[in-house]
Structure formats: structure tokens, C-alpha cells
Amino acid sequence: EVHSLYLYGEDTGIVDSNINFVQAAFEKLDFMVVQDEFLTFTATYADVVLPASPSLEKDGTFTNTERRIQRLYQALEPLGDSKPDWKIFQAIANRLGFDWNYKHPSEIMDEVARLTPLY
Known part of the structure; x- marks a missing residue:
């Protein structure tokens, strides 16, 4: 349940x-x-x-329904209180006692590529 x-x-x-x-x-x-x-x-x-910020307001990647990784490039600054997903996840992780100190999504992508060779 x-x-x-x-x-x-x-x-x-x-x-x-x-x-x-x-x-x-x-x-x-x-x-x-x-x-x-x-x-x-x-x-x-x-x-x-x-x-969360929409795709035009964030750098990163997403995986489509064909399981293809697609790159996002930030074109605009986030508006209002929205934040890129990685910043939200990082803030929650840190509140839970983890020590995540990413400064840019490229650092996350590098770590994922190192841990997941097919990435």
C-alpha cells in the first residue's frame, strides 16, 4: 500500500x-x-x-519514449520561482543529509556517463 x-x-x-x-x-x-x-x-x-523550469529554461538531457537520450540547451533564464529539475533534486537530497554539490548539469552528465557506459 x-x-x-x-x-x-x-x-x-x-x-x-x-x-x-x-x-x-x-x-x-x-x-x-x-x-x-x-x-x-x-x-x-x-x-x-x-x-520546475520548462525545457527552454534548463540545460540537461531527457530520454524519449524510444529510449534515446536527447540534449537540452538553455535558451532563457528560469522565470519566477521555477528551478531546473536537477537543482530541485539536489536541494532535497541535501536536506536529506546527502552532500550533492553540482554546479552545472554537465557535472551530473559526466557522472552518469562514468557510471553508465551506454549513456
Whole structure:
């Protein structure tokens, strides 16, 4: 049984084929965090919403549905309170007692490439 959920960049509340099942599951949660670029339908169920920057406001990579890694290049500075996903993850990790000190997504990509040769 799931009591807490952290969703990142996925509007699960509308993309699942059984929306009623998903909504009922959300309502049973004790605590839910959504990290997304938009205030999505799923985010309306969240106790905490973390504003993530959209792709034009961040450097990094994403893996598409064909499992191909695609590079993102920042074109604009993040607006408002939004932050790139890696900065949000790093802040949470550090609050949990980890010592993550990345200064740029390229440092993360280098570490992933070192640990995951196919990357």
C-alpha cells in the first residue's frame, strides 16, 4: 500500500487509461508531491507542488519514449520561482543529509556517463 508519492514531470491523473482508478489512488494518499512545469490536473491532488523550469529554461538531457537520450540547451533564464529539475533534486537530497554539490548539469552528465557506459 502506497502512503506517499513524489511525481516528477508526469500528469498521471489524465494519461492513465483508467483515470478513475488513478484519481481514487491519489485520494487515498497521506502525502503527495508533484514537481512539474505546469499546475497540472495531477498537481491539484498534491500537498506540495514544486515549480520546475520548462525545457527552454534548463540545460540537461531527457530520454524519449524510444529510449534515446536527447540534449537540452538553455535558451532563457528560469522565470519566477521555477528551478531546473536537477537543482530541485539536489536541494532535497541535501536536506536529506546527502552532500550533492553540482554546479552545472554537465557535472551530473559526466557522472552518469562514468557510471553508465551506454549513456
